[in-house]
Amino acid sequence: xxxxxxxxxxxxxxxxxxxxxxxxxxxxxxxxxxxxxxxxxxxxxxxxxxxxxxxxxxxxxxxxxxxxxxxxxxxxxxxxxxxxxxxxxxxxxxxxxxxxxxxxxxxxxxxxxxxxxxxxxxxxxxxxxxxxxxxxxxxxxxxxxxxxxxxxxxxxxxxxxxxxxxxxxxxxxxxxxxxxxxxxxxxxxxxxxxxxxxxxxxxxxxxxxxxxxxxxxxxxxxxxxxxxxxxxxxxxxxxxxxxxxxxxxxxxxxxxxxxxxxxxxxxxxxxxxxxxxxxxxxxxxxxxxxxxxxxxxxxxxxxxxxxxxxxxxxxxxxxxxxxxxxxxxxxxxxxxxxxxxxxxxxxxxxxxxxxxxxxxxxxxxxxxxxxxxxxxxxxxxxxxxxxxxxxxxxxxxx
Numbered sequence: 192x193x194x195x196x197x198x199x200x201x202x203x204x205x206x207x208x209x210x211x212x213x214x215x216x217x218x219x220x221x222x223x224x225x226x227x228x229x230x231x232x233x234x235x236x237x238x239x240x241x242x243x244x245x246x247x248x249x250x251x252x253x254x255x256x257x258x259x260x261x262x263x264x265x266x267x268x269x270x271x272x273x274x275x276x277x278x279x280x281x282x283x284x285x286x287x288x289x290x291x292x293x294x295x296x297x298x299x300x301x302x303x304x305x306x307x308x309x310x311x312x313x314x315x316x317x318x319x320x321x322x323x324x325x326x327x328x329x330x331x332x333x334x335x336x337x338x339x340x341x342x343x344x345x346x347x348x349x350x351x352x353x354x355x356x357x358x359x360x361x362x363x364x365x366x367x368x369x370x371x372x373x374x375x376x377x378x379x380x381x382x383x384x385x386x387x388x389x390x391x392x393x394x395x396x397x398x399x400x401x402x403x404x405x406x407x408x409x410x411x412x413x414x415x416x417x418x419x420x421x422x423x424x425x426x427x428x429x430x431x432x433x434x435x436x437x438x439x440x441x442x443x444x445x446x447x448x449x450x451x452x453x454x455x456x457x458x459x460x461x462x463x464x465x466x467x468x469x470x471x472x473x474x475x476x477x478x479x480x481x482x483x484x485x486x487x488x489x490x491x492x493x494x495x496x497x498x499x500x501x502x503x504x505x506x507x508x509x510x511x512x513x514x515x516x517x518x519x520x521x522x523x524x525x526x527x528x529x530x531x532x533x534x535x536x537x538x539x540x541x542x543x544x545x546x547x548x549x550x551x552x553x554x555x556x557x558x559x560x561x562x563x564x565x566x567x568x569x570x571x572x573x574x575x576x577x578x579x580x581x582x583x584x585x586x587x588x589x
Contacts, residue, residue: 192556193224194364194412198273200225201265201304203297204244206234209279209316209353213239216278217247219356220363228265228272229253232284232295256299266303274366275304278342279316279353282327288313289330305337310366314342314359315351322351340366358426361408370414371566372454375573377410378446378497379403380459380489381421384436388481389469397533398460402503405558406456413562418446421459436462440489447496452573454565455497457490458525460505460532494520498573499565505529513542522569525561543568 200220204210217227229244230253241252253261265272277284277297284297293302304311313334315322322328322344335341342362344351353359381403385393400421407419407428417428420442424430431446433439439461447453464483473479494500499522504512506529513524523543531537538551541561545568550560 192553192559193222195220195360195367196224198225198367199265199271200227200363201272201275201300202227202229202244202248203275203277203300204229204231204235204239205277205279205281205284205295205297206232206238207279207281207316207353208238210235210238212353212356213278214243214247216356216359217244219360221248223360223364225363226250230261230296230300232297234281234295235297253296256296262296262299262303266300266307266309268307270304270307270309272304272309274310274312274363275300276312276314276359276363277301278312278314278359280313282315282317282321282324285313285315285334286327286330289333305339310340312340312342312359312362312366314354315344316353317344317351319346319349319351355426361412361427364412365414368413371570372410372413372415372562375415375452375454375570377407377415377417377454377456378443379407379410379417379419379421379456380439380443380461381407381419382423383460384439384462385422385434386436386462386465387468388466389471389473391472394462394464394466396460396462399533400459401533401535402531402537402554402557403456403458405554406458406561409555409558409562410454410456413566415454420446436465436486436489440487440492443489444492447493451496451498453497454499454501454573455493456501456561457493458501458503459489461489462486490516490521491519499523499569501525501561501565503527505532510540510542510547513540517542517544522572523561523564525557 204213220227227248228250229248241254244252287298288301293299342354342359382400383396383398385395388394404425407417411417411428419428420431431442465486467482490502501523502516502521503525509526513526516524526540536553539557541548550557
C-alpha cells in the first residue's frame with residue numbers, strides 16, 4: 192500500500208542542523224509513493240548541499256526564486272504540488288510565516304501556499320529554549336489556528352529535535368487522505384494483557400499488538416482522533432498504558448461513557464481468565480496448582496456505548512462465533528486464526544450484516560481494508576446518531 196501515490200510533496204528545508212535528516216525523509220516519502228521536490232533557504236544550503244537533495248528527489252533542488260516563478264507553479268492557485276512540508280523548520284522561519292514575512296525561498300513558498308489554501312505541514316526543530324520562547328509558542332498556536340498541521344518535536348537532551356520520520360510521513364498521509372473520519376474518535380484496544388501469577392510471573396499471550404497499532408495509524412491517517420489502549424507508545428496518537436484485562440476494562444468504560452459517535456475496535460488479545468495470585472514468588476521446583484478465575488468481557492461492556500463496534504475473533508470456529516457477536520450488537524467482526532498472532536502478516540475474514548470479505552497480506556494492508564469497510568459501509572450509521580441525540584434533548588426540554 193502506497194498512500195502517497197500520485198502526490199507531489201514540496202519539501203522546504205531551513206537552516207536547522209536537523210536538515211541532515213532530510214535525505215532519509217525524502218526516501219521515506221518516495222517509498223510511500225510520493226514525488227518530492229526540494230526547496231532550500233540559503234541557511235539550509237550551509238547545513239546540507241543541495242546536490243544531496245537533488246540526488247534523493249531525482250529533481251533539481253530549488254535554492255532561489257527565478258523568473259520561472261516556481262512558487263506560483265508549485266503553490267499558487269493552480270498549484271502542481273499536493274502539499275508543502277517544511278521540515279525542519281527553525282524558530283526564525285516559523286515566526287516569519289506566522290507574521291507574513293517573506294524573505295527566503297521557503298517563506299515565499301509558504302506565503303503562496305497559505306494564500307492558495309494548499310495543505311501545509313510544519314516540523315519544528317531547534318534548541319528547547321528557543322522552542323519555549325513565548326513568542327514562538329504563540330506563533331505555533333497561531334499557525335495551528337490557521338489550519339497548518341504542526342508535527343511536534345521530540346524534547347531530548349535540551350533540544351526540540353525533529354520528529355521521527357515515520358511520524359512526519361504519517362502526518363503528510365493524513366493531510367492528503369481527504370480525512371473521511373474527521374470529527375470521529377476511534378478507540379482501539381491492542382496487544383496482550385498480562386495477568387500476575389505471582390510477584391514475578393504473568394499469564395499472557397503471543398500477541399505483539401502489531402494489528403492494533405496499524406489500525407491506529409490507519410484511523411489517524413484517515414482523519415480520526417485516535418485513542419489506543421495498550422502496552423506501547425505510538426507517536427501521533429493518544430496512548431493509555433494498561434497491564435491487565437481489569438485495567439483495560441476500566442479505561443474502556445471511562446473512554447466510552449456518553450460517546451455514541453465513537454468507533455470502538457477491540458483488536459487486543461484480552462485475557463479471558465486471571466490466575467488466583469500466589470503471595471510472593473512461587474519457589475523453584477514446586478508443582479503449584481494454579482486456579483483460573485473468569486474475567487468480565489471488555490467487548491460486552493463496549494457494545495451499545497459506541498456508535499460502531501468492531502471485534503476480532505480468534506479461533507478455528509471464529510466465523511461461526513462472529514455471527515453470534517453480530518446478533519449481540521457488534522457492527523463488524525474480523526475473524527482470524529491463531530497463527531496470525533505475533534506475525535507481520537495475516538489472513539482475516541471481515542463479517543458484517545452486509546456480507547463477508549476475505550483479506551490477506553501485511554497487517555498494514557489489513558488495517559487499510561478494515562478502516563475502509565467501516566467508512567464505506569458503517570459510517571452513515573454513526574453520522575445519524577448525533578442529530579437524533581439532539582432531537583431527544585429537545586423533546587426532554589419541552
